[in-house]
Amino acid sequence: MPSYLMLQPLKLLITLVVLILPAVLMAQEVSLTKTKVTDDISLLVPSEFIPMGPQDIRNKFISYREPIAGYTSEDRSVDLVVNVSKTPWSNQDMDLLKEFYENNIRNLFDEVNFIRNEVQEINGRDYAVFEFTSTVKGDPNSLRNQAPVNDYRMVLYAVQDFSVYIFTFYCPTRIMDSWQATAQEIMSNIRFN
Secondary structure, three states, rough: OOOHHHHHHHHHHHHHHHHHHHHHHHHHOOOOOEEEEOOOOEEEOOOEEEOOOOOHHHHHOOOOOOEEEEEOOOOOOOOEEEEEOOOOHHHHHHHHHHHHHHHHHHHOOOOOEEEEEEEEEEEEEEEEEEEEEEEOOOOOOOOOOOOOOOOOEEEEEEEOOOOOEEEEEEEEEEHHHHHHHHHHHHHOEEOOO
């Protein structure tokens, strides 16, 4: 048998490994651990995540208010954050609250593509649910000449005792396929006591 015919199956095998292996690696399940965020709130957190330290919070949040809980991957590329804001909103205002936060999201980014944008009941509580990809374009006039930043986010808003609780899962869009199912599982398992 000619040697070039013997190489064909090897080339096919290598091609299949190169095409299939990344999909298999992306599909690996992330282990989640039930975590008590406050006396009243618990959620699932990826086991390999670590609590954000003060430096992580300073680097990632411009807000004057620190989150009540923040977890990040070891490489600091994926975040899960819980925040709270005092507000006059009530559960009866959920549709209006959703519109309000949808407009805020659209104003924060240069481009927003919603995957989900709805009010959804999760574990007996209404949430404004936003799942989207976003782009912040770089500033060509900046000294740093930043490139565009493309993100995947899943954000849930819930009202409790005249406070809005904000649950945010974030990662770069380049690894979205590895994390989207995990984000959805985390957000569908938020518990208020």
